[in-house]
Amino acid sequence: MLADELEVVHAIRDLMQYRPERVADTARHIAGKAAEPLSCEVGAVLVRYGAEVVAEVVTRDWPARLDPDAIRQTLLDLFDRTAQGTVLEIEIEAAAGDALGREQGLVARLALPIGRPVRFGVLVVAHAATQARGFTNLCQRMGHSLADVAESLLVQAISREELAADRDRYAREARIDPLTGLDNRAGWESQVASEEARRHRYPRPVTVVSADLDNLKAVNDRFGHEAGDRLICAAADLLRQQARAADRIARVGGDEFLILMPETDTDGASRYLARVRAAMRRIRLTDDAELRLSLGAATAREGETLVSTLGRADAAMYGAKRRRGRGPPRPTRG
The missing domain is CATH 3.30.450.40 (GAF domain)
Structure with missing residues (x-):
């Protein structure tokens, strides 16, 4: 050879x-x-x-x-x-x-x-x-x-x-909500777990925002579920447009949204809520259906888990809902 x-x-x-x-x-x-x-x-x-x-x-x-x-x-x-x-x-x-x-x-x-x-x-x-x-x-x-x-x-x-x-x-x-393209509950829990692990290594401010559509049931009852889906998508787009690329937004229920905001303190959270509220006032889907969100935010305290932070954000959101007269609060997440 x-x-x-x-x-x-x-x-x-x-x-x-x-x-x-x-x-x-x-x-x-x-x-x-x-x-x-x-x-x-x-x-x-x-x-x-x-x-x-x-x-x-x-x-x-x-x-x-x-x-x-x-x-x-x-x-x-x-x-x-x-x-x-x-x-x-x-x-x-x-x-x-x-x-x-x-x-x-x-x-x-x-x-x-x-x-x-x-x-x-x-x-x-x-x-x-x-x-x-x-x-x-x-x-x-x-x-x-x-x-x-x-x-x-x-x-x-x-x-x-x-x-x-x-x-x-x-x-x-498996982690994406098919209607909005946002994370679903599984995606949210994965993001929270990752952020919690990072916080243990590198202390950093992080805020959780809870948002809830006030009028989804009324829109579904009056205009049908297609109109309700458009309302949900409009809310998702609004929250996404006012957020940063690093923020993670999830739809965790029919009318419930959560936002995880790394490197965001109380002042940053307040500015985000102000942007969302200002943009919300400019949106009307039909002559009778407008976009109405109740919002609450909480910034994680030293030694606090993000699950507890979420509970405080939920409480703030339900408080905003009561003040606006949108019905009784639901139980907060633990």
């Missing part, structure tokens, strides 16, 4: 032992492992799956600077060219926009499709002018073997990423 062929066998064995995780890392690993046994100064892999395009390039003993955006476009062009099969260029012709060509000092290039029967990527290896070599029939067979192993690894990496994305999406959906 020739020395070069033995190197490819070792490279294939190393590739097959690789545990794919992220597609980009896998593509980069393949590019390096393909370039080494074929004595190429450049190895590159492009992968297309769904709306994603991953382009990775690895150089060996070659100081050229490569533009990632230009490399990506060149690999896309080579991907298109491999629609009819392998592209072998014993002498690369100078071409504008070719980021793996003559202008970078590369003289010979082999582009191999990845994926059968459906192509989803391309493996490219190239020689530089410093040690000009071509690609023999043996080199091409080795390249195809490497591309076959690359297909298996990339399929695994794509599957892992898609599964991880599905898990993340399902986890997010």
